[in-house]
Amino acid sequence: MKHISIIGAGTMGNGIAHTFAQFDYKVSLIDVTKDNLDKGIATITRNLDRMVSKEKISEDDKKRTLANITTFTSIADGAKNADLVVEAATENEKIKLDIFRELDKVCPSEAILSSNTSSIPITKIAAVTNRPKQVIGMHFMNPVPIMKLVEIIRGYNTSDEVTKTVVDLSKNLGKVPTEVNDYPGFVANRILMPMINEAVETLYNNVAGVQEIDTVMKLGMAHPMGPLQLADFIGLDVCLSILEVMYDGFKNPKYAPCPLLVNMVRAGKLGVKSGEGFYDYSENKKAEKVSSQFAS
């Protein structure tokens, strides 16, 4: 395992690229436009600068990490030498299935194809390839360079050997891989999303305000941040789409997204990435809130 191709240079993709590159893997970072890639590299550079200023890494480590990353706007060019692909493109089933069809054609036959999807079944993704034994979920958490968990999702056909390789690789990144089976929401989101949805429902029912709901969960349950703020960081569109996958997958009304969440996404209030969600992240407030959350 030396060459890692990452598809998508957004929130998760740039964090995953940063992490592999910091541990000296050769990373090919792929996105649809040069502009997205430039933004991804700018974020990685900013995050490395913060680590240097906190003396967690040296200036040389930063330079070495950046030198390990090459960018591509074509999957064929960026994935042709991959030992492992980590797909972290937009959470949309059609986009992901198209990407995996292409990866199956262009990657070496022994390459492992993984997805960072929050909710799309790994077995469904694997089924569009000719190598379902080599398709697996690697669900990293945000922010990737800091968060320890990697939820490893075994599809119906994923082999023991591939699972072991991916578990060992995750340990080499200083992460704690945790194996789960392929059912809607896996484990992390199956438990987290109903909590976030219930927090939105509590707001919708006017039981309490945003600050009050988050304060109860932070101070009462020792959560590092409240569920509404966490939803803002994840992206309200991402939360909605995960709930819809679980609602559809289990055919159980307990996963039905709260109408307020649906309305906020329709109105473009997506959380941190759009500048407003349950909280206001407009320029002057954004720096203060984001840095206080990710200070560690």
Ligand SMILES: NC(=O)c1ccc[n+]([C@@H]2O[C@H](COP(=O)([O-])OP(=O)(O)OC[C@H]3O[C@@H](n4cnc5c(N)ncnc54)[C@H](O)[C@@H]3O)[C@@H](O)[C@H]2O)c1
């Ligand atoms: N945001 C989170 O907290 C979080 C946590 C865990 C997992 N995830 C999952 O990670 C994945 C990425 O989420 P994100 O929050 O980084 O999204 P994002 O919107 O920040 O980034 C997605 C990137 O994928 C790129 N992309 C779309 N189609 C592409 C294609 N065909 N080829 C190459 N690049 C393409 C987009 O241009 C964009 O830059 C999703 O599957 C999401 O469910 C997100």
